[in-house]
Amino acid sequence: MANIQYYDVILRPVVTEKSMDLMADKKYTFYVHTDANKAMIKDAVEKMFEGTKVAKVNTMNIPGKKRRRGAVMGQSAARKKAIVQLTEDSADIEIFSGL
Numbered sequence: 303m304a305n306i307q308y309y310d311v312i313l314r315p316v317v318t319e320k321s322m323d324l325m326a327d328k329k330y331t332f333y334v335h336t337d338a339n340k341a342m343i344k345d346a347v348e349k350m351f352e353g354t355k356v357a358k359v360n361t362m363n364i365p366g367k368k369r370r371r372g373a374v375m376g377q378s379a380a381r382k383k384a385i386v387q388l389t390e391d392s393a394d395i396e397i398f399s400g401l
Contacts, residue, residue: 306335306337306338306342308342308345308346308349308350309346309350310335311334311335311338311342311343311345311346312332312333312334312343312346312347312350313332313333313334313335314332314333315330315331315332315333315397315398316331316332316333316383318331324385325398327387328387328388328389328390328392328394329385329386329387329388330347330385330386330388330395330398331383331384331385331386332347332383332384332386333381333382333383333384334361334382334383334384335382336363336380336381336382338382338384339361340359340361340384343359343361343384343386344356344359344386347386347395351393351395351396352393353392353393354388354392354393354395355388355389355391355392356386356387356388356389356392357387357388357389357392358386358387359384359385359386359387360384360385360387361382361383361384361385362382362383362384363380363381363382364380364381364382364383365380366378366379366380366381
């Protein structure tokens with residue numbers, strides 16, 4: 303397993319209609335490093351965002367899609383997505399405010 307620091311775990315937030323609807327339940331969606339596990343994701347969220355307490359983490363692996371450009375076949379990169387559930391007394395994540 304790679305030596306992943308907490309600031310390398312979370313790559314970027316996922317901003318879709320479905321992820322915005324989940325924010326009402328204090329669930330936030332991120333693309334994460336493909337080698338990160340649930341404990342690493344929980345630790346990264348709690349360290350990167352002040353006052354947050356993670357209750358639960360759900361992860362899903364998204365395989366790459368087959369792509370074709372002329373006669374050349376290829377595949378897009380595989381990704382990993384995490385839905386982080388915060389506790390009721392936890393502070394909200396600020397990067398999602400104002401969206």
